[in-house]
Amino acid sequence: MKKLEFSVGGDAPRIDRWLADQVDSLSRSHIQKLIEQGHVQINHKICTSKKYALQIGDQIQVHIPAPRPLALEPEPMDLEMLFEDDHLLIVNKPAGLVVHPAPGHATGTLVHGLLAHCQDGQGSTLSGIGGVERPGIVHRLDKDTTGAMMVAKTDQAHQHLQAQIAAKTALREYVGIVYGHPSTEIGCMDFPIGRNPTDRIKMAVVPEEKGGKAAVTQWQILQPLGNYALVKFRLETGRTHQIRVHCAQMGWPIVGDPLYSRGRSLKVNLSGQVLHAWRLSLKHPVSGTDLEVKAPLPTDFVKLLNRLQKHSHFSPMNNLLRTGESNRQN
Structure with a gap:
């Protein structure tokens, strides 16, 4: 110690x-x-x-305290790395993958796969700041939310990345498809979020005097799609289910969201809510250079977007949003 x-x-x-x-x-x-x-x-x-x-x-x-040895067993997984060096990695998380162990998910989480990926012969090379069950985890994505997620390999990188998130200098952008049509092309959702008082599985807009925590999401319509819309979101805070709760509060929930949407059928087999962590922009925690990483849209997202564009007589979005672009470090 x-x-x-x-x-x-x-x-x-x-x-x-x-x-x-x-x-x-x-x-x-x-x-x-x-x-x-x-x-x-x-x-x-x-x-x-x-x-x-x-x-x-x-x-x-x-x-x-000295870092506790990891008690989790590494589990080899086929993970897509969007960026990796000796200090951090950015993984393209698929739908259905829980980030870290929790009740009902003692094995088979992203953390288990990361432990296997980061073995160096002497144990894991992940940061220990997150504790035994969350090594290297700087921020989380919901189980069925896909896309880019940063993971720290060292304590120094972990602290630096968390500081960037707290200072709002790390840019986290998502894209999603929502039911309904926002009344303006751009806006800000500023509603405190807390645990739903009547359903402990869900989060809700809760006044700060009753335990809600400040939550701010910037948004912009990328393409109207008839009764739907393709929307880009930028997080200023990182509350549990933040984008999903904010969109439901505004009256245009995320398509396919099992907790907060109206459950309409779109004749597309969705693996979860149509919400994707599309882009991460940050400073490298050691070199200080600018790092931007984009995660390709998952197949479900592309299929649904194609269907809605066809029915709405809109041209497909450009290849930048569809497939991402080469990661770069300036």
Whole structure:
């Protein structure tokens, strides 16, 4: 276990923000986890609140536990890598694949496949910040949402990528097909999201005073399709089911969404909601160069889009959206 010690010498904000400014190697979210786990002391007493207001002269100790060995068994999988080097990888996640172990999904998750992919002869090369069950996982996609997802191989990369997401400098764009037709071509959905109070499987728009957390999604119509529309989304936050809940709230849910849509049949065999993480734009966590990766649309998405375009007498979208483009690092 590693121990860090600090003394507050001037005006300071709440504990989590202050520590994040003092220690470049620890993200604010990591510090908050350490506080929750009782690893932060102020004046030799365990700190129980990430919002603790520091005072001049406070003595702080931060205990950083050694990474726990991974208890999960690697499972070889046929994973499509869109980008990979010694620091991170970006995988094109298929529909139906759960990202990490959870109740009912003890095996067969993306994490199990990543552990097999990243074996170097001495064990996994994934970051340990996510814990035993979520090694390397910087952000998640829902089980039936497809597309580009970044995974950290080192703790440094993990912290850097999480910081980019928190600072909104990492661009995460999705494309989806929705029922209905938004009234304008571009807009912003700004509704707090929390657990549905009557159905614990679902999320819902919940006021912040009742536990909802801020959630912001920018959107733009790429192509109207009669009673449907092809829409691009850009996440500013990353709440569970965020795009799906926001679209349902606006009255145009994602096609094929088993939780939030109206369940219309389109004579296309869908494997899940028609929502795809299309593009990731970020700074490489080590070199600092710009990295942009696009994930090709899955077959189900393309088939449905072709059908709707044909019935609506629209020309197909350009090849850039259909098949992605070469990943580049500038």
